[in-house]
Amino acid sequence: MARSYTDVASVKSEPENQVLASAPEPSAFVGGHPLAGGERSGPLAASADLFTGRAWVLTPSPLTSQRALDRGRELVEVCGGVPLVMPSRVHDEVVALTSHLPHVVASLLAARLLDGPEETPLLAGRGLDDVTRIAGGSSLLWSDILRANAAPVARILGDLQADITGLLAALNDLALPGTAAARRACARSWTCWTGASPAAPGSAAARTVRAAPGRPSRARPGTRRRARARTTPPTACGASRTSRR
Template sequence: MSVPVAGPVLVAGSGLLGTSVGLALRRAGVEVQLDDVDASVLAAAVARGAGLPRKESSPDPTLVVIAVPPGAAGQAMADACRFANATVTDVTSVKALPMEQARAAGADPQRLVGGHPLAGRELSGPGAARLDLFDDRVWVICPGDGADPARVDAVVDLVVTCGGVPLRMSPLEHDRAVALTSHAPQVMASLLAARLLDADPEAVAVSGQALKDMTRIAQSDPILWQAILRANAGSVAEVLTALADDLSEVIEDLRAGEAAGATAGALTRGVAGRQRVPGKHGSAADAYDVVAVVVADRPGQLASLFVAAGDLDVNLEDVRIDHVLGKPSGLIELSVRPDVSARLCDGLRQRGFDVRN
């Protein structure tokens, strides 16, 4: 049974994740010490209420959270072991290399427990931090070889205190998994978004929701992602090589004017693969009906739509918003269970909404 983490907790690094950890811990009443090499970043995190700056006179932390880029994480974890009784964890998105570097730099393997919250934003810095960033989000825990079970429990307590859901993996398992599910998608999104730089304005003007969905994460910090990809280069290269092989086969098909061979196979396998992505609460992905509604782009319109759905006793499983080109209105796509979609359409029309189904 997890218990609230015992403080004080030192968060080293006051960017998006570090500040969010501090905010989540302060929400639970945990004493938080903050540290950052950039005084202005540290001051911003303190101003957000994520904790107080660590001083020489501050008591030693019981737990240290390293929230720095992957390239600096190993040495930072080793440095944190100067606190003789502290458990040391991190929030970097790569595990094997930083932990190996930490051990090589003298970190105590018994106190070293890697961590990676699967939460983030396209924005960076303490100003983008949220105290609920980790709520109900998976937080992978990767104990190093020889980690003390009591230290692992302490990190579990940290995760639960921050609102996360702990999931245990080995560092190598973690890095192979995120290469496929996070790091390669970032590269693909960036490559696709970069093609827009040379596109005609007219072509960009007809961008659909598919392009927006696929390139959303291309807004992420390039410098941070260079560090992430460098730290997990081997695993990411394996995924991208396999994708390149698949893409080459599709290109050969299309240049031959065909779409029945490798292209058809890729599309079919893509449908099956997408269905493996977990749905609500980690369960198998559900099939939903989409109810499309056009609303005016002004305050209160979305709220009234959601209230109407609630009055009709319909739960909205997902919502997508697409702005109408050249008009002050938006197309709202409401994902609902198939057995309630007709009732929602009828009820919204009766309430004067412009339903496009």
């Protein structure tokens, strides 16, 4: 019988819970996850220095003994890895962002290429290769990983969805013809970049921004230029306009 046990699963909370629920000696177990390898698998993908200099996470449970943790560190060092110790929950939340979400996004983008025009392969450069490379991983393996870490991945995907929704609204505004769309895009950019709200309706600043070329503002002479200098938001292309006082 071994004196201590570990594993190399990509998600740590699930195996830890199983050990705590059913293992005869949970104090002898310390979870482990070497952050090595790539999208290729099998004997031909083997490498003698696979773990050299790579992070290897150890996730002791509340019942893990110091002896088991020390042996886990020894194993990592023998393999040339760099041991990192953290709780299973923290590990799963971090890899959801740094590993699992990138794989999901890469896979979705790779799938979108199937619907592209026939000229798509002719214009695919190294940037696209870099972004979609990890989508070549084992679908069976990644199905298991996403099932085991579904909740953290779903939370981060929800945040990404909100980011994409905001970006999509801004792009749709820019795609519409006319100055009204440009003003809406500029106002949104100004709020996003500065945290300031657009000029209040009825204010001198708002009347100045709304004034069309050739249409006089109701602001008193001499105040229109100063109001514009203080309130004009960045243009749709991102450049700021300034006026002399």
